[in-house]
């Protein structure tokens with residue numbers, strides 16, 4: 267079973283994503299901001315991170331940059347999932363090492379398609 | 388809906404597009420044709436059928452037939468077929484067509500363009516290998532409305548997220564309001580043209596690869612057979628036919644056979660053709 271960390275400051279979004287990903291047979295952990303997510307990764311590296319951009323304390327991009335420098339942090343597949351939908355944001359995310367990018371609103375079809383694309387399904 | 392009306396509509400639709408409607412799909416007629424009725428200022432499906440019985444207007448008939456087509460499509464649909472195109476079909480053709488350096492591809496039910504544009508993007512990515520080559524992509528569909536959308540190359544945020552890798556979105560699309568438009572460089576690689584698969588195919592010429600995906604599923608057995616056997620005549624002796632994930636030639640025609648090792652791809656069913664693609 268693959269392990270997915272869902273990082274989003276909205277409890278509702280985490281819940282929706284969790285439901286979709288549990289149906290796809292992922293083991294799930296949640297974090298409410300980038301800093302908590304980084305701490306969780308250092309305890310146990312996930313196979314994939316579903317990552318919001320705008321969050322308090324540490325945002326998604328800052329988290330990603332830190333993650334990629336951490337020991338073992340190059341391994342997880344990182345899929346952004348954010349309302350930021352302009353090319354500049356997408357390019358910044360790819361530049362920082364994101365593997366895929368979902369523009370909210372999302373649904374199970376999109377998660378399914380994106381996860382299949384990066385070889386998780 | 389009464390049985391006479393159902394029969395009239397289903398016969399009209401079958402004759403014009405090949406779509407076979409069974410009685411349990413009568414609800415589809417209602418949901419898809421009410422908007423057509425409204426467009427033509429008709430109050431109900433009854434009135435629409437009445438109008439079809441009394442006058443035969445080409446425009447109304449076309450709207451009815453097009454409204455019944457299912458246009459769902461996505462970029463890199465099923466992924467695998469396009470991987471195979473890049474890893475198996477294209478290298479084969481680069482060898483086999485070295486003399487005239489031309490490759491002809493036909494997307495035979497292209498819907499809103501995701502299939503031909505997927506090929507266009509892949510070919511752009513492979514352009515180093517294609518210097519001096521001419522790759523022609525013909526994309527056809529019955530529905531003129533969907534072809535207009537394909538030609539415009541404009542997609543919703545939802546559509547660009549189903550199958551399209553984000554790197555390719557960034558590389559080949561521009562944001563246009565709340566939609567995304569594929570670059571003219573890719574649009575110009577594709578020739579669009581309305582074409583009904585029930586018509587004679589011989590005017591289209593010969594192709595090295597035919598994509599005929601997710602359209603035969605709507606046809607009955609004799610129609611599938613007819614279309615496939617006509618396609619066999621338009622496919623080069625060492626060409627490739629792609630069908631959709633739920634489609635096959637098995638039990639329908641003996642003109643094609645599945646490629647060994649590559650699900651979803653078919654070649655001419657004869658020993659010479661089989662020998663040419665053996666080991667791919």
Ligand SMILES: C[S@@+](CC[C@H](N)C(=O)[O-])C[C@H]1O[C@@H](n2cnc3c(N)ncnc32)[C@H](O)[C@@H]1O
Nearest residue numbers: 404456458460496498529530583584600601602
């Ligand atoms: C589900 S889409 C398939 C799109 C694409 N090939 C794919 O696999 O994603 C089916 C398309 O077939 C077209 N179609 C249906 N009957 C047809 C016919 N008789 N001739 C040509 N196109 C037809 C419809 O208009 C529709 O756009």
